[in-house]
Amino acid sequence: MVRYPSGSLVILTGLPGAGKTTLLQRLYGLHGAESTPVASGAVMVIDSSQSRRHWDGRLPWAPYPLRRAVVFITHLTRIRRALAGGQSVIAHNRGCGPYVLRGFAWLARRHGAAFHLLLLDAPADLAIAGQRARGRVVAPRTFARHERRWAGLVARVKNGDPAPAAGALIVDRAEAALLESIVFDGSGGNLTNGNFRITE
Template structure:
């Protein structure tokens, strides 16, 4: 069973069956946000079927060549290298999944502008975890953020979560927002980018909407009973 998601729409999956697949239009950009320790990197590594830009990968590479050096001392280098990789990936085109801490709105705005210039859309996937779940995730991975930083992330997360429940228009350049509970994330099998529907998909988003043409929308692919059970066992 396929549930089509309309462009410029919000989708709260809190009280809905966990999908097996999140499918987005080809060449679009998906930004995955959530609290530190909520499982963003794990979800992306397990489910993304395309190129992934994750700041944690950059951090791990620096940590490997700077053993014993406190992260605070080389954090600016990690961020700079991460943004350079992100810029190069956006310029290269094609479908892309991006890790976003959620606390820096200008990053999402920059991604949205870059995607729009190429006739692509930006989608948000919010991994919904409680503060306790995120704190436990930080303990499990062996990296904790300060109380101040965690409070800042929680405020940013609440603002992003409100995008799903509020009636106000979505931020400029954002085509859709999906709120995915952590339990459902554990059962998700794949994040895919499907083939575009006709030539109109290659045109800029605003031109398509203005022309009254249908823009390919992301869709949720519900899992058959056997697939769902298997995914639950693996989660």
């Protein structure tokens, strides 16, 4: 079990294909065809794939960079709306660059929410295998960029610097498989059962 204060924004991030969507599906009973966020009690589960499905087939004329931007803006809008409504949010986002994370931190502060990172750390070869299994493979140059940013973020967190998040938790695939729940219960910090590494 992992605990966060009620009303927090938790961003689940990792390399493309690391297993983020699979983890959310298992923990929250998602079936993988959702095109809108899913409420689980007081928690809003927001996967970027939901926004992608929402726009599937709607912008056939648009170049890929524009479609990607529209999907990301939709994803951010859904997160903002949930935070504005006072909901706890667990959201999947594959991007972990500094500007993206600062944007999430700003969004959380704007709505009086704590911002936490949950990092799913999978080796590159397993992440690539995960991409192939799902039928969507990231271009090598794009994946290499994700790898560089990911390595930098993980190194900073392991050195005790989760900024711009209030806290960051790293789990590998084996540890993620043991995770039974993510709880938002008003406690003062991010607590674990001891099996996971945590920086606060």
